[in-house]
Amino acid sequence: MRFLGKAAGGLYLLLLYLFVAGPLLFVIATSFNPATSFPAPFEGLTLSWYAAILRRPEFLSAAGTSAVVAALAAALAVVVAFLAAYALSRNGSSSARGAMATLLASPLLVPQVVISLAILQLASAWGVGTGFWGLVAAHAVYVMPFALRLLLTGLARFDFAVEEASRSLGGGWLSTWREVTLPLLRPSIVAGFTFCFILSFVNLPLSLFLTSPDTATLPIVMFAYIESRIDPMIAAVASVIVLAAGTATILLDRFLHVRLVD
Amino acid sequence: MPLTRRSTLQALSALGAAGLVARPALAQSRTLTVSTWGGVTEEGLKAYVQPEFERLTGARLAYDIGGQGARYNKLLAQRANPPADVFFSADEAVVAGHKAGVLTTASRKNVPNIADIEDWALTVKAGTTAETIPGAPYTLIAYVLGYNPEKVKAPVTSWADLWRPEFQGKLAFTSPVHSVMPAFVIMAAEMAGGSIDDIDPGFRKLAELKPSKLTVFWTDWAPLAKSGDVTMATEFDYYFETMKDQKYPIEYVIPKEKGIGVPEYVSVVKGTRNQELAEAFLNLMLDPKVQASFAASTYSGTTSRRAELPDSVRSRCACGARVDQLRFFDPEMFATRRALWTERMNLEVVPSWQAR
Amino acid sequence: MTGARGVQWLLLLPSLLLLALLLGLPLAAMLANSLQPNVLLSFTGPALDNYGYLLSRSYYLQVILRTLRMAAVTTLVTIPLGYIAAMLLRRLSGRAGNLAIMGLTFPILAGPLTVVLGWMALLANGGPFLGPLVAAGLIGPPNLLGSETGVVISLVQFVLPFAVLTLYTGLRQIQPQLHEAARSLGAGSLSGFLHVTLPLSLPSALSASIIVFSLAASSFISPHYLGGAGQLTLTTLVTQFIMATFNAELAAAAAGLLLLLMLAAVIGITAAIGRFIRP
Numbered sequence: 053m054r055f056l057g058k059a060a061g062g063l064y065l066l067l068l069y070l071f072v073a074g075p076l077l078f079v080i081a082t083s084f085n086p087a088t089s090f091p092a093p094f095e096g097l098t099l100s101w102y103a104a105i106l107r108r109p110e111f112l113s114a115a116g117t118s119a120v121v122a123a124l125a126a127a128l129a130v131v132v133a134f135l136a137a138y139a140l141s142r143n144g145s146s147s148a149r150g151a152m153a154t155l156l157a158s159p160l161l162v163p164q165v166v167i168s169l170a171i172l173q174l175a176s177a178w179g180v181g182t183g184f185w186g187l188v189a190a191h192a193v194y195v196m197p198f199a200l201r202l203l204l205t206g207l208a209r210f211d212f213a214v215e216e217a218s219r220s221l222g223g224g225w226l227s228t229w230r231e232v233t234l235p236l237l238r239p240s241i242v243a244g245f246t247f248c249f250i251l252s253f254v255n256l257p258l259s260l261f262l263t264s265p266d267t268a269t270l271p272i273v274m275f276a277y278i279e280s281r282i283d284p285m286i287a288a289v290a291s292v293i294v295l296a297a298g299t300a301t302i303l304l305d306r307f308l309h310v311r312l313v314d
Numbered sequence: 315m316p317l318t319r320r321s322t323l324q325a326l327s328a329l330g331a332a333g334l335v336a337r338p339a340l341a342q343s344r345t346l347t348v349s350t351w352g353g354v355t356e357e358g359l360k361a362y363v364q365p366e367f368e369r370l371t372g373a374r375l376a377y378d379i380g381g382q383g384a385r386y387n388k389l390l391a392q393r394a395n396p397p398a399d400v401f402f403s404a405d406e407a408v409v410a411g412h413k414a415g416v417l418t419t420a421s422r423k424n425v426p427n428i429a430d431i432e433d434w435a436l437t438v439k440a441g442t443t444a445e446t447i448p449g450a451p452y453t454l455i456a457y458v459l460g461y462n463p464e465k466v467k468a469p470v471t472s473w474a475d476l477w478r479p480e481f482q483g484k485l486a487f488t489s490p491v492h493s494v495m496p497a498f499v500i501m502a503a504e505m506a507g508g509s510i511d512d513i514d515p516g517f518r519k520l521a522e523l524k525p526s527k528l529t530v531f532w533t534d535w536a537p538l539a540k541s542g543d544v545t546m547a548t549e550f551d552y553y554f555e556t557m558k559d560q561k562y563p564i565e566y567v568i569p570k571e572k573g574i575g576v577p578e579y580v581s582v583v584k585g586t587r588n589q590e591l592a593e594a595f596l597n598l599m600l601d602p603k604v605q606a607s608f609a610a611s612t613y614s615g616t617t618s619r620r621a622e623l624p625d626s627v628r629s630r631c632a633c634g635a636r637v638d639q640l641r642f643f644d645p646e647m648f649a650t651r652r653a654l655w656t657e658r659m660n661l662e663v664v665p666s667w668q669a670r
Numbered sequence: 671m672t673g674a675r676g677v678q679w680l681l682l683l684p685s686l687l688l689l690a691l692l693l694g695l696p697l698a699a700m701l702a703n704s705l706q707p708n709v710l711l712s713f714t715g716p717a718l719d720n721y722g723y724l725l726s727r728s729y730y731l732q733v734i735l736r737t738l739r740m741a742a743v744t745t746l747v748t749i750p751l752g753y754i755a756a757m758l759l760r761r762l763s764g765r766a767g768n769l770a771i772m773g774l775t776f777p778i779l780a781g782p783l784t785v786v787l788g789w790m791a792l793l794a795n796g797g798p799f800l801g802p803l804v805a806a807g808l809i810g811p812p813n814l815l816g817s818e819t820g821v822v823i824s825l826v827q828f829v830l831p832f833a834v835l836t837l838y839t840g841l842r843q844i845q846p847q848l849h850e851a852a853r854s855l856g857a858g859s860l861s862g863f864l865h866v867t868l869p870l871s872l873p874s875a876l877s878a879s880i881i882v883f884s885l886a887a888s889s890f891i892s893p894h895y896l897g898g899a900g901q902l903t904l905t906t907l908v909t910q911f912i913m914a915t916f917n918a919e920l921a922a923a924a925a926g927l928l929l930l931l932m933l934a935a936v937i938g939i940t941a942a943i944g945r946f947i948r949p
Contacts, residue, residue, distance in 0.1 A: 061758045068755050069773060072830055075788025076777040078798070088560035089540055091791040091798055132685045139681035150944075154936060156685055159693050160884035161932035162700075163908045166925040169387060169918065170696035170703075176392040193692040196685065197884075198832075201877040205840055208873050243839040246775070247832065254781045257890045257905075260384050264397060265347060265376040274783050276352025276379040280553075282533040282787070283560070290784035294776045301772045311768040383913030390916065410916075483813075489899040491914035527816060528899040537787070542796035543815065653709040653915045660902075660910075661729050668900050 076290065083287035090282055101288040111289055114273040118253050121184075121269060125191035126199075126248035130241060132192070133199035138233075141207035153204055157197040164194060164257040172261040187262045187269075191252040198251060199244035206240030242311060345374045346591045349388070349398035349583070352379035354556075354612050362607040367598055373591055382407060382493075389416040389583060399586040400595050404493050405437045405645040406652070408449045408579045412440050413649070418584040419446035424593035427600035427618065434637060435577045435617040437645050449581025452599040453608065454615035456551045456632040456640050457494045457574035460566035465545045473501055473569045476523060476546065486535035486547035487525035490659035496648045497574045497641075498548075499655055510647075517658055521666040528667075532557065539564055550576075552613035555630050568639045575632065575640030577617065609633070697929075704922035709915060720923035730907075730924075737903040738931060740818060741887035744825045745939075748882050749875065751826070752833030757867075759834070760841045771838065774831040782828060782891040789824045789896060790815065821897040825886045832885060833878045840874020841867070869946070876943040880936055887932060904928040 082091060086098040105111055136156060140149045159167075171190055175182045182190075214236070218228040234241070256271040263272050270289075278286060304310040346367075350356055356379055364375050378385065378398050386407055388397050393416060401407075401417060411417035419441040422428055428447055434454075441448030461470045466480075476485065488495055503509060503516025527544060529535045532553035538544040539562050547564075551573070554566040580599050582592045598604055602620040609616050609623055615632030616623065628634055705716035713719040724730045759770050777785055792799040795811040803809050814820035844867060852862040893903045902910070904924055911921035 065755060065758055068751065068830070072774055072827055073777050075785045075792055075824075075827065076780050077788075078792060079784050079788040089557075089562045090537055090787070091540060092561075128688075132688060135681040136685040139678040143675070143678045150940065152682070154933075154940075156689065157880070157884075157936070158689070158933075160880075160888065161929050161936070162693070162697060163888060163890075163905045163925045163928055165890070165905065165909050165912060166700055166921060167693065167696055169391065169912060170700045170922075171692060172388070172391045174696055174699055176394060179394065181395070189688065190692055193688050196688070198881060200685075201881060202836060202839060205836075205874045205877050206843060209843055209870075239839055239843060243835055246771075247835065250775060250778050253779060256783070257909075260380070261388055261391065263378075265378050268379065271781060271783065272380065273352065274781065276356075276381070278353075278533055278783060278787075279381060279531045280351060280353030280355070280533070282536050286784060286787065290780040293780050297776055297779045298772065301768070305765060305768055311764065381913065383916075387912060387916065387918075491899060491910050525900070526813075534895070534898075537790045537797075538794055538815070541791070541794040541798075541801060543794045653917065656910075656915050657710055661727060664900060665729055665732075 076294070079287045080291040080294070083284045083291050085284060088283055090284065101284045102292070104285045105288055105292065108285070110268070110273055111270070114268050114270040115289075115293065117267055118270040121188055121191060121267075122249045122252035124188045125195060125252040126245050128188065128192040129196040129248045130199045130245050133196050133203055133244065134237075134241065137200055137203035137207055141204065141210065142212055149204075153200065156200050159194045160197050164255070165260060167194075168258050168261040182262050183264075184267050187259065187267055190258055190262055191255060192248075194255070194258055195248035195251045198247045202240045202244040202247065203237070206237050210236060344372070345376050346400065346588055346595055347376045347378055347398040348400050348402070348595070349378045349380075349385045350402040350580075351382070355402060358608050358612055361611070362604050363595075363598055366601075366604070367595060370598070371591055371594055373588075386411070386416075390414060393585065396583045396585045398583050399588045399592045400580050401583050402578065402580050405451070405577050405579055406493060406648045408438045408581050409440055409645045409649045411581065412438075412448055416584055417449065417581045418586075418589075419443075419448055420450070420582050420593045420596050421445060422447055424590060425450060425597045425600065427597050427602075430602070430618045430620045431600060432617055432619060432637075434575070434642060437577050437642055438579065439646065449579040450596040450600050451577040451579050451617050452605065453578050454617055454632045454637065454640075455576050455578065456568065456615070456636065457488075457497070457548065457576060458551050458554070458566050458568050459573075460547045460549055460554050460557075460564050462539060462542070462545045462563045463565045464563050465542065470546070470567055471570050473571050474505060475569075476548070481546040482524035483526050484543065484545040485523065485525045486527040486529050486538065486544045486549075487523060488548050489528040489530050490656050490664060492530050494574050494576065495659065496651060496655055497643050499659075500643070501571065513655075517662050520659075521663045523667065525667055536562060551632055552615075555613035568636065572639055572641040575637065575642045577642075578614070700922045701926055703919055704926050706919045708917050708919035710917060710920060720920050721927065724920070724923055724927060733902045733904060733907050734927065734931065736818065736901065737887055737905075737928070738935065740822055740825065740893075740903065741883050741935070743822050744829060744886040745879055745883045747822070747826050748829050748833050749879055752830055752837055752878065753871075753875065755830075755834050756837035756841050759838055767838070767842075771835060774834055778828065778831055782889075785828070786824065786891055786895045789820075789827075789892075793820050793823070793896070815896060816898055816900055818897070818901060821893050821901065821903075824892045824896055825889060828889065828892060829882045829885045833882050836878040836881060837871065837874050840871050840877070844870045872943060872947045876940065876947070879939050879943060883935060883939060884932065887928070887935070 083101050084097050085092060085094050086100065087095045140152050172182060175186065214232055215228050218232045223231065254271060256275055259269050259272050263269060274286060348359065350359065356377055367375060382403050389401065408417060422445055425447060428450065431451060435451040438448045459470060459473065488498055498520065499513060499516045500510050502519040503513050506515035506519040508515035527535045527538055532549050535544050535547055536557060539547065551566065554564055557564045580596055582589065586592055600618055602618045602622065605616040605618050605621040606623055608614060609631050610627045613631045632640065704720055705718065707713050707715050711719055711723055759767060762770055791797045793814040794800065795804055795813065800812060804811050848866050852866045888905055890905050890909065893901065893906045897903065908921045908924045911917045911924065
């Protein structure tokens with residue numbers, strides 16, 4: 053009975069993972085196929101689509117831009133969201149908390165294409181460029197609600213008496229946060245950062261009007277490419293990202309003990 | 315003066331400030347930002363235009379890439395401080411851009427190659443004077459009819475074949491937001507006994523189709539051509555040629571009623587601080603050698619009378635005899651009617667397409 | 671007490687500032703713009719004509735309904751699927767859990783553009799997945815591409831990892847001692863789940879529902895490529911207005927409608943699940 057339950061659970065997870073990863077695995081498989089059309093039956097094995105990426109430096113630099121933008125946006129979003137979630141959980145009444153949480157989640161409610169264009173229009177009306185930091189800040193605002201949600205959930209089960217205890221033992225605000233609060237909330241903080249990073253890294257609509265030749269992100273470059281070409285090089289780019297992300301995840305865990313979830 | 319940390323920092327920041335002040339001026343005079351499509355066009359520019367441009371002017375090229383709609387919105391939003399110096403688009407956007415005041419004319423004197431451009435390519439009339447041109451029509455592409463030769467046996471010759479029962483539910487057809495959509499409204503009206511002044515029959519006629527995919531780019535439907543879900547498609551000739559090279563099962567014909575000719579332009583953005591560099595760029599895009607290289611790598615047609623193409627390329631792009639098989643619509647007319655017609659397509663035609 | 675209040679506002683300040691600058695101001699400008707005449711509709715602004723126009727056309731009402739229906743179906747399918755997965759995964763050790771979650775997130779990291787290419791092949795009647803089944807006569811041509819079902823399938827696939835991540839994080843924070851306590855008091859595993867785990871996991875279920883609903887309703891790439899111009903949602907409609915006819919005013923009105931509906935949906939979801947959350 054127990055064994056059957058475990059087997060059923062394993063099968064469920066296997067099917068779920070196949071569903072989530074299936075389309076991507078299929079696309080990645082085509083990146084080793086020399087055929088130029090998509091989707092094509094296998095005609096052999098090749099790495100030429102990977103070599104093709106090296107002849108398109110804009111893909112590599114865009115991937116770098118995206119990683120930097122996503123990391124900065126996620127960091128900014130998590131810090132800001134943590135402060136807000138903390139304030140709301142500690143002091144707010146539950147109705148005030150609900151109202152504020154909804155307000156802070158409002159970026160999710162507006163189509164990003166429109167916000168992207170509106171930011172550009174406003175910035176140029178005021179004679180300021182949006183630039184790199186405008187892009188980062190816009191991404192941060194959009195991903196912040198996700199971090200806020202996770203942190204509010206984490207704080208909902210957080211016992212603030214622990215902080216009182218720490219302070220009554222002579223700990224200051226900062227040291228209480230550093231020694232007590234943050235370690236206890238680590239799972240939500242780490243998951244929030246992961247969430248935000250991913251959402252920023254793959255975001256297209258928000259970046260549509262906010263990028264310039266120097267700040268083109270990977271989705272922008274891929275979207276422009278895919279309008280006039282469809283070949284397995286795009287698949288090769290995806291598989292390189294997956295490889296890089298997988299390596300980074302394992303190395304971070306191994307050497308820095310930083311995990312996607314904790 | 316002893317060299318303290320502070321004084322060093324001060325000196326450095328002074329240097330930095332000087333650099334910051336001097337750099338924009340230098341950069342502005344030495345970088346031309348090109349607003350263009352990614353993929354094929356960007357690749358062509360980097361391969362055939364950039365080296366020559368840099369040799370001739372000593373300036374650098376930067377690329378702001380994206381779809382025409384997104385890039386045009388960037389121009390509209392940033393009039394005071396334009397995000398690019400030259401803008402790539404189809405002819406209709408040149409008309410709209412001049413009307414909206416985001417594009418400006420170029421001087422004929424600085425674009426001497428314009429003298430060699432075929433008359434049929436000069437579809438934009440606004441901004442055309444003895445001294446000025448509205449932009450440079452650097453290529454011609456043709457919107458035509460394609461089919462899967464493995465599945466389609468009866469010959470395809472006419473736009474009317476789109477309505478053949480065998481293609482309903484297997485048709486990749488022009489999206490209501492495609493640049494050539496107004497041409498289909500007019501042609502469908504003519505087939506149904508109407509005309510450009512009696513356009514209603516056109517919408518009714520289009521509503522009889524049952525497309526399985528509405529497309530803007532060939533990449534929207536290419537996988538479906540491969541899987542057999544699509545057996546007929548409307549598309550630009552140069553994309554059909556690319557598909558043939560990539561071994562998709564596709565053939566195309568120029569319909570007997572004539573295909574749709576679309577000249578593509580590069581024009582100068584109003585408010586640019588690099589008017590002369592921009593004009594030099596336009597001139598280069600009209601250079602016969604540049605056009606021939608572009609045609610050979612992308613199958614988009616040449617517009618210069620002096621462009622020389624090998625027969626293997628000439629037979630595969632919109633130039634020479636093929637031009638006579640094309641119909642050129644007035645981009646001014648498209649620009650004034652597009653908003654209303656797109657709306658009518660969505661409200662009157664798309665609902666019946668959905669009910670397949 | 672006033673000190674605590676002051677500190678609270680100070681802590682809220684950065685998020686509110688960021689929100690006001692990059693969302694509030696552009697949003698206000700957008701809403702003001704939505705009251706103006708445009709290439710399609712001429713009237714004397716500011717007035718509500720754009721909203722009236724959109725709400726009086728059955729085609730646009732269908733777009734609005736489709737948007738809400740797709741987001742709702744996606745949420746209803748995703749949350750149970752993700753909950754079961756999170757329940758199964760939470761027993762894993764830290765390192766194994768990390769790898770398991772990484773396995774779920776890499777398809778998102780690779781970017782929706784690539785994944786959608788995969789769906790275009792897998793959902794096609796003649797594609798490598800469905801093609802053999804259709805050819806063998808096992809199923810009729812399902813015509814998933816260009817249909818709402820096709821878009822929902824890909825939306826579920828896109829949001830499922832976010833649901834699992836949220837629920838997994840929530841479930842792991844429930845103290846294992848509580849299960850032990852429930853068991854030692856004689857509760858069976860089902861009643862232990864119903865009385866301990868489920869109520870305690872409701873806050874994360876609520877978060878996951880709102881996240882999933884918002885992601886689905888505001889997604890662009892799946893409806894754009896798999897639904898297309900024949901199955902518009904509010905996001906793809908807004909994009910059409912902006913990109914094809916440069917009608918920022920009508921786009922703003924459509925976005926304003928979406929904002930209202932999403933707000934109502936979020937409040938609705940919060941009320942529905944929130945009733946069961948013990949204070």
